[in-house]
Amino acid sequence: MRGWHPAPTMKKMKTRLALLVGVCIAVSRAGSAAGGGPAASDTPIKVTVAVSPAMVGAGSDALVTVKLDPKPGIKLNKYPKIKLQVPAAPGLVGAAEQSMGNPAPPPPDQLDANYFHGAIDPLTLTLHLDSQAVKGPHEVRAKLSYFYCVAASGYCAPAKTELTIPVTVR
DSSP: TTTTOOOHHHHHHHHHHHHHHHHHHHHHHHEEEEEEOOOTTOEEEEEEOOOEEEEEOOTTTEEEEEEEEEOOOOEEBSSSSSEEEEBBBTBBBBBBBEESSSSSSGGGGGGGGGGGOSOOOEEEEEEEBBBOOSEEEEEEEEEEEEEEEEEEETEEEEEEEEEEEEEEEO
């Protein structure tokens, strides 16, 4: 009987399936690395957080400044907006949010207008401290979300970064 092969055993089928799954995972990882996006450990921007005044009284306000510096070859989009969100931390700070950018995408013939060019103005946010905030250093959690593009490849993606805002209550 020409062309006839015995049915594979269950062990051979499991081995083939495992090999197929392994190849699929390897191909998907290679594809995402070759797509032009940053590696998982490489963020597309440098973020610097500053708080003024350095020591804040309970019940008063602190001004948080978040400076965004795109790495070479990275463009930040104006749409969707860059957004900084601070959830309420009971007994420490109230919720706060700030954004910058455009509320709608640009027309298709003006896509370059969707990118920040040159230096990007920092995001500033006012945090109101609870009147019962405990004295001493605290870390306030925040979330920064933005959309970026890699100039060389055209790869674009959303990004989210968790930030820590250092607040010292006097």
